[in-house]
Amino acid sequence: MFLVASLAGALGQYLYKSGAEVADGSFAGYIMNARILAGVGCYIAVMVLFVAAFRRGGSLTVLYPVYASTFIWAAGIAWWAYGTPIRPIHVAGMVLLVAGMYLMGRTQ
Numbered sequence: 001m002f003l004v005a006s007l008a009g010a011l012g013q014y015l016y017k018s019g020a021e022v023a024d025g026s027f028a029g030y031i032m033n034a035r036i037l038a039g040v041g042c043y044i045a046v047m048v049l050f051v052a053a054f055r056r057g058g059s060l061t062v063l064y065p066v067y068a069s070t071f072i073w074a075a076g077i078a079w080w081a082y083g084t085p086i087r088p089i090h091v092a093g094m095v096l097l098v099a100g101m102y103l104m105g106r107t108q
Contacts, residue, residue: 002058002066005049010073012042014081065104068097 019035
């Protein structure tokens with residue numbers, strides 16, 4: 001559930017950014033912006049998934065590191081949507097994130 005939540009969180013970030021790019025800067029322009037509203041929907045889905053995972057007995061020390069994969073998903077979306085390069089240093093950071101998720105999930 002947290003892996004899906006991390007993807008939804010990254011998608012929400014993309015929708016916020018793309019919505020901000022087309023917004024006119026007014027309050028109504030933000031509130032009525034379909035992309036921003038979809039981003040809000042993504043974050044609502046994230047919270048629902050968090051609650052469901054905790055309800056099933058998920059541990060904070062295991063689940064939140066999995067949610068850190070949001071940064072990996074966001075980098076992939078930025079590459080796909082904006083052509084943002086993913087350099088070797090970024091890949092190294094992603095590897096460290098995955099290693100940290102693994103280590104935090106270990107019980108001993």
